Amino acid sequence: MRTCVFLDLDDTILQTRPKCPPGEPLSPAADDRNGRPLSFMTERQRALLSLLSAAGTVIPTTARNLDAYRRVRLAFTDLAVLDFGGVILRPDGTPEPDWDASIRPRALEMGPELHTELHAVQQFIDARRLEINARLIADFDMPLYLVLKHPAGNVAALQTVLREHWGGIDPQRFFIHCNGNNLSLVPRFLGKERAVQHIRAHLLGTEPVLTIGVGDSVSDAPFLAACDYALLPRDCQLAAHPLSPRG
Numbered sequence: 001m002r003t004c005v006f007l008d009l010d011d012t013i014l015q016t017r018p019k020c021p022p023g024e025p026l027s028p029a030a031d032d033r034n035g036r037p038l039s040f041m042t043e044r045q046r047a048l049l050s051l052l053s054a055a056g057t058v059i060p061t062t063a064r065n066l067d068a069y070r071r072v073r074l075a076f077t078d079l080a081v082l083d084f085g086g087v088i089l090r091p092d093g094t095p096e097p098d099w100d101a102s103i104r105p106r107a108l109e110m111g112p113e114l115h116t117e118l119h120a121v122q123q124f125i126d127a128r129r130l131e132i133n134a135r136l137i138a139d140f141d142m143p144l145y146l147v148l149k150h151p152a153g154n155v156a157a158l159q160t161v162l163r164e165h166w167g168g169i170d171p172q173r174f175f176i177h178c179n180g181n182n183l184s185l186v187p188r189f190l191g192k193e194r195a196v197q198h199i200r201a202h203l204l205g206t207e208p209v210l211t212i213g214v215g216d217s218v219s220d221a222p223f224l225a226a227c228d229y230a231l232l233p234r235d236c237q238l239a240a241h242p243l244s245p246r247g
């Protein structure tokens with residue numbers, strides 16, 4: 001039976017140096033915008049990726065947009081899920097058209113609201129002097145989601161935004177991804193699980209397929225729950241959380 005592995009990247013198969021276990025050999029796995037290594041893999045992570053690649057088709061399933069995905073040094077050759085499910089990238093580097101046709105109108109409609117919210121959260125950050133970087137992530141000319149990071153990794157500052165500014169966000173319209181130094185506000189029409197379900201339903205052929213999901217964050221739970229089996233790194237955020245199709 002064909003096997004298909006939906007693989008989250010950051011903090012699952014690679015991570016920044018401060019998150020790497022001390023004293024272990026590391027190899028560069030993704031670069032920053034200046035081409036310098038930013039994220040690394042342990043030998044165990046290399047071994048896991050080899051195991052999964054030998055077992056079947058590995059489909060990266062990530063919040064990275066195309067630009068950030070291109071900075072990952074790993075040679076994936078099949079589909080990729082980008083932007084929390086906003087884009088299904090084909091091996092030739094183009095968006096899968098049926099999925100694009102489903103997402104694009106909703107992204108363009110949501111765009112003004114995301115720009116407004118970016119401005120509002122920036123005002124909150126400035127008023128509190130939180131020194132957080134807030135960005136709107138776009139891909140293939142679609143505004144998709146907001147991401148906040150603190151340049152010095154001050155997670156408490158992000159928690160202040162989450163508690164005091166985004167605490168009242170409408171859960172019917174947005175979900176929050178919050179793990180370490182990454183706080184994202186994501187429209188509900190996105191979601192890795194939606195892209196995974198589209199791939200399962202339309203892009204894997206008609207033969208039965210064994211699906212395995214691999215991820216670390218609470219926001220990965222719905223896509224892991226959409227797979228036959230789920231695999232988590234030890235001690236990750238999701239390890240203390242029940243798998244739920246709603247996240």
Ligand SMILES: [Mg+2]
Binds near residue numbers: 009010012217
């Ligand atoms: Mg992750």
